[in-house]
Amino acid sequence: MRLSLLQPIVERPGPWASVYADVSHDTEDAAKQQELSARDAADRLSALGADDATCRAVHDCLTSLRRPGQSLTHSGRAIFATGGEVVLDTPLAGPPVTRDVTWSPVPRLAPLLDALGENPVCLVVYVDRTGADFELRSDTARSDAGQVSGDDYPVHRTATGDWSERHFQLKVENTWEQNAGEIADAVAQAFEHSGAELILLAGDARERRSVHDRLPEQLRAVAYESEHGGRARGADSTRLERDIAQVRAGLELDHTSDIIQRFQAGSGRSNGESDVAAGVPNLIEAAREHRIDTLLISPDGGDAGREVWVGPDPDQLAVRGSEMQYLGEVHPTPARADDALLRAAVAGGAQAVMLHHTDEEPPGGLGALLRWSTPVTH
Template structure:
């Protein structure tokens, strides 16, 4: 999953304030419930020493409606002066939490990437379309625009005769030309902005015409979800339920595609590594295309929970031990950091993605692995101990 939106956190000064909030507010008391949850978290942050100006900014942001439908969460991360991350989550946290400390709590923010999909919603009728973009920051974004055709013979009528058939043909031509306008704009925008999915809904006839009119790049990411409309009065709850199902299925396929590639590369002992030591080694060299973190069973802290790494000021400056920092040229700024935070920080620093793997989905030593952009003779190689009941490995560094 793309982590580019975490880049504003790199190179920033502590303390970091992280808020992980149930932001659901559908019914009449929902907004008050969100504020009540926030007040509890705010008192905790005051006790932890979160800067006064940061708390004031968070007060303002939390008070703003999210415009999201249904249960959802929100993650906000600030440095010593400003809020740097404000992200919606498709699922609310089981318990709202907040903390202020020397490092941001990156995993809640990273999980937002795993739960999100960058998609374009196209609500189509015979005059044009409404386009709504989301960057993955929630169920629907607020970046919307309308694309209108300029042909206005819209309605076929019952009747017969040559004049009537000519009128019917003019109406058909108008539909097709208006759809062509939408298709051309859609082709351009998809090429420029690269959504993961284009979700198409609306008038059945116009939808069929558009599917034939768009180019190959749009067709490769196009999925039709019936039940939406540009007009008022549709059953929005039913449509959003169908949309959520489509997005959930897509995210499962996206995750499985990464894990399947990890299994293949691991089996070939080529562009995949596992174990904390080996992942640190390839992160130092900027080799990682996708970091893979194991998701522990519910209630379990996970294998990285108590592990610490030593880091320098740069995101790729990370080692297992303090003395190892000198070997990679780090003379100043040495400090310890929780392993999961240091790993995600390094992944963000080299434009790598992140995928979470359920327990047992792939073979991960220490609960961590990585897919690589490239490998060479110095890349760590794993030889799996077959028939072993533990997670030990022989690491052959060539």
Template sequence: MRLSFLEPLYKQPGPFASVYLDTSRDAAIEDPDAAIQLRWRHLRDALASEGADRDSLTAVAGTVGSDTDVPGTHGQAVFTAHGRLALLDELPAPPARDIAHFGTLPDTMPLIVQRAPGIPYLAVHVHYGGRHSTEATGAVRIEAEAGMWPLTKVVPGHRLDEEIPVTDWMRAAGEVGRELAGHARRIDVEAVVVAGDVWARGILVRRLPAGLRGQVVTVEGAGESQPGRALLERKLDELFRGRMAAHDRALLGAFLAERTRDGASAEGLAAAVSALQRGGVKALFLNDHPESPFRLWTGPEPGQLALTEQELRFYGIRELHEEQADAALVRALVGTKGELVLMSERELRPAEGVGVLLRYADPACRM
């Protein structure tokens, strides 16, 4: 996963207030806004107990629950620094628990986890209920959305909505196919998910460019999509659950190949820290353990991280803080343009849950 979406956050110094909370406005909740504000009051008290200043609390309070236009279950991630909003992101699902943290580094891992696996896709729903003949009356309606799963649940992708007389469908399907191919190329899709009438969608699929046709997955029983949510959301959830993005899987394959030949890879927290200090990490592989006890010492710059306070002081760094290891690792990755791959232990279990694919073989990083 590329972490460029976090770059604006690290362009300013901390301390940061990091808040994650459920901002769903479910019809089953009698007064959802009151429920959101109650959850926020609990988090505000937690931030205050960690030393958050009044301006930071005010900045979060002015943002929490502002996503009134997002339907369905979801959440918000709010980051502030020095009394100003630093980053606001919608969460595709409510957080497992509401979180509040105030510290030198922002707590970004829950946000990253919510964005995974980050699969670029194209969803197409072909609506038609008439006679299977181009001499029939009526129209074929095409709904399509190019998005990134699961973020598209709460941040709409590029949409296409066209209605075409069925008498013109044979010719028009080719034009629609070329338009869809253009959207697919822009985000380098790895799956084209097609639902709807078997006859009408079959004509469209056969007129897609050959390269795109090979990525088509047809699904049945799509149903109607909820306004403001991802097209074919329920089917996409079933299709992509537990799946890694192709880009991340390629990085994992490269890591495993390098590990086999004792090449440009390393495992363990110490090795990862050493590689990040040198800016030598192409990708970091992490088993996400929210309860992880690992801590790291950090300085003001992304590459200033170490296992011990003494190591950083040896290099003349005076402004030091002890932080959660994942917060320090993510900041270093963003600052050095490295990527992060989250995976289950079924995929890979590196030492201490951390592995790195190096930009170049570096014996100093092999622990």
């Protein structure tokens, strides 16, 4: 997961209210339930010691009307607030596994990473003979990304076989090929500017294959085709939704598998150096030096909830409170290791991946791929 979404959080010292809420509104008494849920979250924060202004900000956020175009049925939100202000309000694809409310020096970030996953953005291209419509899809968003139109004459073949008709059909073929090239160029531009990580082409087989074959080589490696759906009204959308979900899930699985393999390969080196780190002390040292490239977290690992010590700055973290005076903080506070390391990873421009039910988890459930190798100490 790219952690840039969390950048506003690391720029504020806290303490933080972290709320994971179910904001489904599909019952007749939805407004009442919404108010009760908001009041409960504010009361729980107050009991934990949160200031009144922050409690009100969370309450108001949870009772606000849904945003235009955003369905809240069976959905959730992760809210992070401090100093009387909601700094980050992130929609979730479904209700959170745990409806958690915390007040802590470091925001409770690990459940957000778990809920969002990689959440890769897919550029869906609805193709026909005359152009294409573009749409961006993720777990929590669906947005128009433009369109491209090519020549619309001639685009239809005829069934006769005389010379003039064969000449006309050749012009049809040329129009198809020209339009496919223009669509492919537009797909490349949309992909570059949209932040998408993969492409799914939908439409008739010949048309989508023509566009696929004209994409730049590096894009063909992340471009897939769907036999379902298309640009025309009434095209099969149910099975297209399934195809979008499958290609996005496949990309996430491939990325996680690659991270695990790289971690295992680094752990097995025997040349006196390592480009991975495991164990809370080693990870804290790497985080303070901004050496973490990708943080690995298993929520079930024993080290995830281990107590570490932090200050207001993301680089101020240590195994023992007594170490914090050397980092410029004389009043350190305890925090969970997974959240403290995630905050430091965000500040250092790193990525993170959540691991589940795998035998290749790092010892204790926390590990990292490093930006450069370091000597192995024993």
